[in-house]
Amino acid sequence: MLPPWLPAQAVQVVLAVTGAPAPDAVNGELLRRWGSSEVWRLSYGLSSVIVKRGTDAQAGEAAAYERFVVPLGLPAPELLSAADGVLVLADVGRVTLEQEPAADDFLAAAELVARIRSAPVDGPSEFPPARVKELGARIGRVDVDLDPLVDALDRLHRDAPVRVVHGDFVPKNLVSDGTRWTVVDWPLAYLAPHLSDLYTLVRDAATFGHDREPIVARYVEAAGADPFLVDRQLLVGGACFCLLALTFLVEEGQRTIPGSSEWIDPLLSELTGLVAELS
Structure with missing residues (x-):
């Protein structure tokens, strides 16, 4: 199950990275839901990604990646997609x-x-x-x-x-x-x-x-x-x-x-x- 707020561009990235044949084949695991953010792990088989939606104070992560994480090579998950306030990130672990x-x-x-x-x-x-x-x-x-x-x-x-x-x-x-x-x-x-x-x-x-x-x-x-x-x-x-x-x-x-x-x-x-x- 995919979160209902996932934009089409993010869905395509999720399918491409996980190798899932269709959206309904993806398994969705809710990791966090607060008023200002929601985080899911989406997986198919052994492949998985993290998707995040943030508002208010949590809305600046894409900008932080653009300003700091990517140009400086900081130890953060790879950003796979950012559109409509939703990030698709590499899954860097479960612990x-x-x-x-x-x-x-x-x-x-x-x-x-x-x-x-x-x-x-x-x-x-x-x-x-x-x-x-x-x-x-x-x-x-x-x-x-x-x-x-x-x-x-x-x-x-x-x-x-x-x-x-x-x-x-x-x-x-x-x-x-x-x-x-x-x-x-x-x-x-x-x-x-x-x-x-x-x-x-x-x-x-x-x-x-x-x-x-x-x-x-x-x-x-x-x-x-x-x-x-x-x-x-x-x-x-x-x-x-x-x-x-x-x-x-x-x-x-x-x-x-x-x-x-x-x-x-x-x-x-x-x-x-x-x-x-x-x-």
């Missing part, structure tokens, strides 16, 4: 780091962050210091003084290069085929000098009982980075992640993701703690 959160695989994910950060880019930062106060005002519930974050982000723009930030580098978006790991879901990608991707990786590793230090050390080694600069990039990146996540929840997430309003207070507390460390 996520969330499903099998082994310590060694978190180390492999740190190497992916280093690989993404190693790609030089043209263009200014899309998270300048002024954006801190802008997002704080949009959230409307931030009680902490954000000036230390503004100052730290300003210094970071002088000390670290602008690179691609995935924006949602969490275990559910790290997929393995048993041989290699790939990063999926790129609609939130942007340019900045901080390390929010590494921050969210070590943050989630801790929830699975893993020590953060080996993961950070693996990144430092793979990236050839200054560990003292990385420490600052992590703190700033964590705070920037919290601001973006809170803005999304306040403006969209509470409407599109059931139960997401419960994430707001913990994120506000997390933001407060990170800013305090920067003070």
Whole structure:
């Protein structure tokens, strides 16, 4: 069964890639359905592809592929087709780091962050210091003084290069085929000098009982980075992640993701703690 929203162009790509003789021969497996996105695995025999439809914050993935993923050769699924807001992507595996959160695989994910950060880019930062106060005002519930974050982000723009930030580098978006790991879901990608991707990786590793230090050390080694600069990039990146996540929840997430309003207070507390460390 194919999703009813699949455009004709995408159907033809699915048939060509899977080798299915007709649309009704394709097996459809719903992987995710939220208010702003829907993801399916479509298969015939041993061949399969992923199809995605995104709206609101999830609508920018084709643009992210055009701006970053394709020209920089980033570790993402191959984009097979993009039309009418629907993407057809290569199926890069059935196991996520969330499903099998082994310590060694978190180390492999740190190497992916280093690989993404190693790609030089043209263009200014899309998270300048002024954006801190802008997002704080949009959230409307931030009680902490954000000036230390503004100052730290300003210094970071002088000390670290602008690179691609995935924006949602969490275990559910790290997929393995048993041989290699790939990063999926790129609609939130942007340019900045901080390390929010590494921050969210070590943050989630801790929830699975893993020590953060080996993961950070693996990144430092793979990236050839200054560990003292990385420490600052992590703190700033964590705070920037919290601001973006809170803005999304306040403006969209509470409407599109059931139960997401419960994430707001913990994120506000997390933001407060990170800013305090920067003070």
